[in-house]
Amino acid sequence: xxxxxxxxxxxxxxxxxxxxxxxxxxxxxxxxxxxxxxxxxxxxxxxxxxxxxxxxxxxxxxxxxxxxxxxxxxxxxxxxxxxxxxxxxxxxxxxxxxxxxxxxxxxxxxxxxxxxxxxxxxxxxxxxxxxxxxxxxxxxxxxxxxxxxxxxxxxxxxxxxxxxxxxxxxxxxxxxxxxxxxxxxxxxxxxxxxxxxxxxxxxxxxxxxxxxxxxxxxxxxxxxxxxxxxxxxxxxxxxxxxxxxxxxxxxx
Amino acid sequence: xxxxxxxxxxxxxxxxxxxxxxxxxxxxxxxxxxxxxxxxxxxxxxxxxxxxxxxxxxxxxxxxxxxxxxxxxxxxxxxxxxxxxxxxxxxxxxxxxxxxxxxxxxxxxxxxxxxxxxxxxxxxxxxxxxxxxxxxxxxxxxxxxxxxxxxxxxxxxxxxxxxxxxxxxxxxxxxxxxxxxxxxxxxxxxxxxxxxxxxxxxxxxxxxxxxxxxxxxxxxx
Numbered sequence: 001x002x003x004x005x006x007x008x009x010x011x012x013x014x015x016x017x018x019x020x021x022x023x024x025x026x027x028x029x030x031x032x033x034x035x036x037x038x039x040x041x042x043x044x045x046x047x048x049x050x051x052x053x054x055x056x057x058x059x060x061x062x063x064x065x066x067x068x069x070x071x072x073x074x075x076x077x078x079x080x081x082x083x084x085x086x087x088x089x090x091x092x093x094x095x096x097x098x099x100x101x102x103x104x105x106x107x108x109x110x111x112x113x114x115x116x117x118x119x120x121x122x123x124x125x126x127x128x129x130x131x132x133x134x135x136x137x138x139x140x141x142x143x144x145x146x147x148x149x150x151x152x153x154x155x156x157x158x159x160x161x162x163x164x165x166x167x168x169x170x171x172x173x174x175x176x177x178x179x180x181x182x183x184x185x186x187x188x189x190x191x192x193x194x195x196x197x198x199x200x201x202x203x204x205x206x207x208x209x210x211x212x213x214x215x216x217x218x219x220x221x222x223x224x225x226x227x228x229x230x231x232x233x234x235x236x237x238x239x240x241x242x243x244x245x246x247x248x249x250x251x252x
Numbered sequence: 253x254x255x256x257x258x259x260x261x262x263x264x265x266x267x268x269x270x271x272x273x274x275x276x277x278x279x280x281x282x283x284x285x286x287x288x289x290x291x292x293x294x295x296x297x298x299x300x301x302x303x304x305x306x307x308x309x310x311x312x313x314x315x316x317x318x319x320x321x322x323x324x325x326x327x328x329x330x331x332x333x334x335x336x337x338x339x340x341x342x343x344x345x346x347x348x349x350x351x352x353x354x355x356x357x358x359x360x361x362x363x364x365x366x367x368x369x370x371x372x373x374x375x376x377x378x379x380x381x382x383x384x385x386x387x388x389x390x391x392x393x394x395x396x397x398x399x400x401x402x403x404x405x406x407x408x409x410x411x412x413x414x415x416x417x418x419x420x421x422x423x424x425x426x427x428x429x430x431x432x433x434x435x436x437x438x439x440x441x442x443x444x445x446x447x448x449x450x451x452x453x454x455x456x457x458x459x460x461x462x463x464x465x466x467x468x469x470x471x472x473x
Contacts, residue, residue, distance in 0.1 A: 120335070207327070208325055211327070219378060229413075235327045235328065235331070236328065236331060236332065236464065237328065237332070237463075237464030238328055243328075244328045247327050247328055248326075248327055248328050248329065248330050249257055249259065250257065
């Protein structure tokens with residue numbers, strides 16, 4: 001498997017006539033946490049969503065350039081988007097469990113992918129919940145409604161649901177921004193653990209969070225990738241003045 | 253593009269205090285060299301008493317840095333500036349202590365003025381103070397050419413101190429009656445050498461603030 005998991009080259013994205021991403025070339029390494037930071041509207045979430053073609057669902061979106069995952073352009077005509085999204089899972093800002101039991105939430109993905117054997121499903125559910133660091137909290141009430149869980153637990157359940165279909169990449173769009181500090185800490189700890197098995201790309205507005213959990217940080221501004229480097233470098237001695245101004249809060 | 257942050261007023265306050273501390277230490281150094289040259293015991297006493305002011309500034313700067321770390325989570329240049337301010341503050345406080353140490357040794361030297369002069373102790377004191385005045389200038393301006401000058405001159409002065417210390421040792425071997433006074437002189441020479449080292453440290457810290465480059469131990473590496 002390639003060391004560089006995701007690679008884009010001269011990628012542009014337009015919402016109808018409006019250019020939202022301007023010539024993005026970036027390489028995202030495997031089994032590392034890469035954080036995208038930048039002010040609202042800078043294109044970081046748009047870019048994140050383009051990595052599993054979530055933007056396909058929006059009318060008028062056009063993409064030029066290459067978006068390669070494991071050396072394959074995911075915008076090629078013969079790409080199966082369902083398979084792509086299995087490989088590239090996503091967790092959103094607001095936890096969105098189904099109005100089903102905890103067990104069913106996690107088993108849903110494997111089931112629609114053809115896993116019917118009960119003991120195999122049990123195993124998948126348990127592993128996914130363990131990997132999402134929520135198993136101990138829910139193992140005695142797997143039949144209860146997922147909606148009865150706290151916000152932080154719901155978010156970890158959604159992570160478990162993503163992990164259950166065995167992805168290689170997990171995209172996270174501000175996964176902890178609606179959570180209290182304790183739940184945030186649990187999610188952050190989980191993200192750091194997950195990178196042993198998965199490539200994680202996270203969009204966050206919380207600068208300290210990016211600094212705490214990511215290996216690399218990419219700063220976006222006005223649809224452009226301004227700087228991408230080791231997180232340690234970005235937060236101690238960034239190359240570009242715009243990056244420095246943003247992370248130190250001097251941006252007007 | 254730039255806007256004013258509450259944080260900036262805290263950084264301004266810190267910068268002001270570090271400059272104040274540096275200027276105060278510089279004044280103490282100039283006074284102690286003058287007291288040494290003129291055997292002015294009153295001035296030496298004043299230097300000893302003024303150390304309290306430096307100690308109080310040291311605590312204030314430490315507390316301010318602690319507050320900024322806790323409340324503002326500084327990054328990038330801000331982070332480097334605060335880390336360096338803590339280190340510079342520490343270096344300045346040590347220089348302050350060394351200066352009072354010299355002040356306390358002026359009285360026993362009164363009767364040996366010609367020996368002190370002959371060995372060139374005043375000259376290295378004067379040179380140490382001149383280098384330190386550049387440190388004040390550097391802390392105010394963050395001008396890296398000054399940092400380079402300080403590093404070069406202070407290294408040369410350290411070598412000079414070693415040569416003079418060797419001369420003092422020689423005097424001690426030949427004239428047993430000067431052993432006590434020569435021991436004091438060795439301490440003073442060693443202090444000037446230490447102050448040169450602290451000047452280098454401060455120049456390195458400012459270099460780190462400006463370009464993020466860690467230049468300490470450059471020679472060894």
